Amino acid sequence: MLEPKRFYRYRGFEIGLQAQRLTKSAHHLQPYDAVGYRCMVRIRKLDSVLRLDSFSLDAGGKPFDNEFEAILHGCAAAERRINVHLAMVAREPHLADVLC
Numbered sequence: 001m002l003e004p005k006r007f008y009r010y011r012g013f014e015i016g017l018q019a020q021r022l023t024k025s026a027h028h029l030q031p032y033d034a035v036g037y038r039c040m041v042r043i044r045k046l047d048s049v050l051r052l053d054s055f056s057l058d059a060g061g062k063p064f065d066n067e068f069e070a071i072l073h074g075c076a077a078a079e080r081r082i083n084v085h086l087a088m089v090a091r092e093p094h095l096a097d098v099l100c
Contacts, residue, residue: 006071011086013052015078016042019067020056036063039074043081053081 005018018040038058044051057070057077064070 008075009046010079011082012046013082014044014046015075015082016044017071017074017078019070019074021067022063036065037067037070038063039070039077041074041078043078052085 005016007014007016009015019037020040021037022035024035036058038056040056041054042051043053055077057074058064059069059073064073
């Protein structure tokens, strides 16, 4: 089940974050139990429709305990990805269009 999306801007990029509640059931007739959250992350340049990256994030193969923790780690991962991209473009400016 997807929670509402959150958007914010960081260094010329728009970051979209969405927590996803993970569920499982021990038996097909029982109601589903929430087991945790993961974060769906989408990054795009503000002046472009092309995406820089899109990924999901969990806690090393295990779900996060709550929605806030998933979003917090998603923010940090997205910002690291943008910083790496900008560092690569600064080092190799002729690859700017290829890298994004």
